[in-house]
Amino acid sequence: MKPFRYERADDVASAVATVTDDPRAAFLAGGTNLVDLMKMEVATPGVLVDVRHLVSHDIEDLPDGGLRIGAGVSNSMVAADRRIRRLYPMLSQAILAGASYQLRNLATAGGNFLQRTRCVYYRDIATPCNKREPGSGCSARGGHERDLAILGASEACAATHPSDMAVAMAAVDAVVHTQGPAGERTIPVNELLRLPGDEPWRDNVLERGELITAVDLPPLAVAANSRYRKVRDRASYAFALVSVAAAVEVADGLVRDVRLALGGVAHKPWRAFTAEQALLGAPATEENFHAAAEAELAGARPLPGNAFKVPLAANTIVSMLRALTEEAR
Amino acid sequence: MTVTSAGPSAVGAALDRKDGPLKVRGAATYAGEWPVDNPAYLYPLQATIAAGRITGVDASAALDLPGVLGVITHVNAPKLAWATDPEVAVLQSDEVAWRGQIVGAVVAETLETARHAAGLVRLAYEQRPHDTELRADRHDLHRPQHAALFGAAPGDLQDGSPADSALGDVDAGLAEAAFTLDATYTTPMNHHNPMEPHTGIAVWTDDEITLYCSSQGVHLHRSLLAGAFGVDAARIRAISPHVGGGFGSKVYPVVWGTLALMGAQLVPGRPVKFALTRQQMFALVGYRPATIQRVRLGADSDGRLTAIAHDVIQQTARAKEYAEQTVGATRAMYAAPNRSTTTRVAALDVPVPTIMRGPGEATGMFALESAMDEMASAAGLDPIEFRIRNEPAVHPEHGLPFSTRNLVACLREGARRFGWEGRDPAPLSRRENDWLVGTGVASSIYPSPRLPGNSASIHADADGRYTVRIGAADIGTGTWTALTQIAAEALGVGVEDVNLEIGDTSLPVASSAGFSSGINCWGSTIYAAADELRKLLDSEHGGMVPAEGIEASADMPDNPYMEQFAMYSFGAQFAEVRVHEDTGEIRVPRLLGVFDAGRIINPKTARSQLIGGMTQGLSMALHEASVIDPRFGHVVNNDLGGYHFASNADVGSVEVHYLEERDPYTNPMGSKGIGEVCIVGTAAAIANAVHHATGVRVRDLPITLDKLIV
Secondary structure (H helix, E strand, C coil): CCCCEEEECCCHHHHHHHHHHCCCEEEECCCCCHHHHHHCCCCCCCEEEECHHHCCCCEEECCCCCEEEECCCEHHHHHHCHHHHHHCHHHHHHHHCCCCHHHHHHCEHHHHHCCCCCCCCCCCCCCCCCCCCCCCCCCCCCCCCCCCCCCCCECCECCCCCCCHHHHHHHCCCEEEEEECCEEEEEEHHHHECCCCCCCCCCECCCCCCEEEEEEECCCHHHHCEEEEEECCCCCCCCCCEEEEEEEEEECCEEEEEEEEEECCCCCCEECHHHHHHHCCCECCHHHHHHHHHHHHCCCCCCCCCCCHHHHHHHHHHHHHHHHHHHHC | CECCCCCCCCCCCCCCCCCHHHHHCCCCCCHHHCCCCCCEEEEEEECCCCCEEEEEEECHHHHHCCCEEEEEECCCCCCCCCCCCCCCCCCCCCEECCCCCEEEEEEECCHHHHHHHHCCCEEEEEECCCCCCCCCCCCCCECCCCCHHHHCECCCCCCCCCCCEEECCHHHHHHCCCEEEEEEEEECCEECCCCCCCEEEEEECCCCEEEEECCCCHHHHHHHHHHHHCCCHHHEEEECCCCCCCCCCCCCCCHHHHHHHHHHHHCCCCCEEEECCHHHHHHHCCEECCEEEEEEEEECCCCCEEEEEEEEEEEEECCCCCCCCCCHHHHHHCCCCEEEEEEEEEEECCCCCCCCCCCCHHHHHHHHHHHHHHHHHHHCCCHHHHHHHCCCCCCCCCCCCECCCCHHHHHHHHHHHHCCCCCCCCCCCCEECCEEEEEEEEEEEEECCCCCCCEEEEEECCCCCEEEECCCCCCCCCHHHHHHHHHHHHHCCCHHHEEEECCECCCCCCCCCCCCCHHHHHHHHHHHHHHHHHHHHHHHHCCECCCCCEEEEEECCCCHHHHCCECEEEEEEEEEEEEECCCCCEEEEEEEEEEECECCCCHHHHHHHHHHHHHHHHHHHHCCCCCEECCCCEECCCCCCCCCCCCHHHEEEEEEEECCCCCCCCCCCCECCCCCCCCCCHHHHHHHHHHHHHCCCCCECCCCHHHCCC
């Protein structure tokens, strides 16, 4: 662990300015991921700018019926919120499927999006990793592949994004608010996190010094009939091999609306737009669920060590759709 | 106050742990918690190559850092008197034998400074090609010649037994069989992860050398360290009253202690604190070696075994040959006229393996008891009936009678309690919602050996208090409580009159907590000391404790029955398993074990130990696997996020029952070992239940969902 300076910023603007101007500076909120990485010298910021007290810790109703989650709200509070449990049950379930009570109490809604991959090579400074050390090579391909991506990976990186919360956020088309050196802007979650391409060190599209200040959940009727299913190597305290956030609305036997997003399979939460398109308006049948899942996974490029994720993802999608549509009947 | 012969017994009472209140309050002092003045901190450097040598050391940046007290590498480390054992010696040459080996250390004013400085030390290497892959087709497999007790006694395998054994003609036995099985099972590396990492606080003075440590046996650790540093053992005091789990990793490997003492030599008189991080443990405290096991069985049309062959290939380290008795249980379990076992090892550029709960038996019985289940199916017999038909009258290899052997009773009692009767043996016969449900059974076995080197003293006060001293260890097992109960029984007094002292080399010598031998050794020794005390009182004091008090001591007496009987604990384990039809997820809602472990000293602590072992067996069955990346040569999933063991949510009902029968031959208490028999067989019971649920026979641990999803 390298020595660092701790600063408590007075307002968002000065925090943004500090991190914008100093390439060695980083924001600190819950610290549940960053501090670990610092101990291992995977992350070596020289300055930590504490922002947790600067961003909202509240969940507010929005005039359109949606909700605004302050970036400083703990993961625990998001999961426990009555409105979220009623209107977006998959989001509450996703958060509760991740980490532990202690971590969820400390981790923030904003920070959760920005946690780094759990790829074992990223976390070991004695092995090459393009994400940690651009251009050094990818150790994961041909190595421990179990947790790697099957969708959207590049030669440079096959890491997965570890968040559960972000998968549900992607499914509901959540939008983050940021404040950065160029002012404020909003970014849909599905655009916030990115695929690795040739720049795997960039997990997201945020500019240096740009801070997430809130997350908006749009009003979404279908989300009330939703569920998050996390398939992993043990019943608790493990990252997803495959997870599915799903919401379905069926009327007269036809799929009226549907949202599907996958975790554990890509460098970002994988919104299953192809499957959603295939299902919209189609009869809610087991065959159609299978066909939609297969269409989504047609582009999967698994590695020898994670090929099982393709049938696992397909089965889990079908299983979820079946359960949700059976309940709706 | 008179001392009578062994009277109404404290043994058998379900006493609460004596150390429970201390632990609940956080007041039990673990190794890293001893209050010491002005400690310095040590942080180690680990090799980043798997084979080669160090060609250069640049510690200048680290030494320039304020607060750094010193950097130790092979260049400047003290030369040890005994430098050949890589589980004891560190920094004695430029050679690197595995990735993660200790290649240096920083001692500093704070832990943070030491850790930062460690990252500033630059080492240059000359790398040699390394080889870390265990495969059955390797050409360099060889018969192990590891000596028992980590090199202290003769024998091929670490328990002193031969690598191979043979009786009759296996080929003929297979040829005449009505049913045969030839299957290969594999088990991965499993790493030691006790909750408390290996920790030492060392103080080196011209006079005494003190090591507060986390130890399964302070006297063994002391003798290893005294030998390494070439000092009189009496100068070293090792103190370890409470241990946060050991499982075998705190018996022998002691590089952490060596390094702590080297740090202490650097700052004489000043305490030096050193605790391994979780990641460092994956290279430095040992592991259960991976195995590839071929089992061949033949049975006649009545389901009687005609042949048993068990051929094992194990991983070991090029740096030191460790080999365990993976074939040991197979030699003792079932009757068959034709039988053979073999053990071969592959020496790899990996850390040194060590004993882990049921070393050998746990992996070997996964193979044998899976194979027995497969054979029962092939022969159309219930797996319990098949085992009962092959129950031997005497030890099947050497012919000694068993001191007690109640395996059949365990199987029957377990079947009754579990609700085995009426089970449809066909796979895929039960489905509940989206879950396939299956049940399985396996036998358990573990020897009840003794380790040498035990002595105890008892001091009696005129006011009726007895102080019992022995350097035994409580690694969470309940030794504090159980030995108090044994002493009370041996003295014929109440437990409240006994003051026990353990976990300190200033006490009489004791063997380590391992091989399920602790209570057998320490309890027998305390019994002998009580006899001595009684004799002394009777012969010189008319049976009365004199006003000034009196003390007697004794060494562990020989047990002549050990030559006449085969001594083992037994058990039967039952598992109910659910496998999700869509995802292959595996859940174990129910485990039930019935054990024949002789007389139970304390049903409460025994239960805790047995359910712990079964839980660890569940973990071995479903979760634990260290992944070596052969390109780098180290375990890459080296933390508790990556190396999974069972979480609370993975463990359902774990039920434990004892067949309480006093063993007349093992020791004065009538007890047999319980620490390890409970992990032996669990994995097979679960694998057998998975097969019953799904029809898929998983022969490679751990049983993960990818092996069940199609």
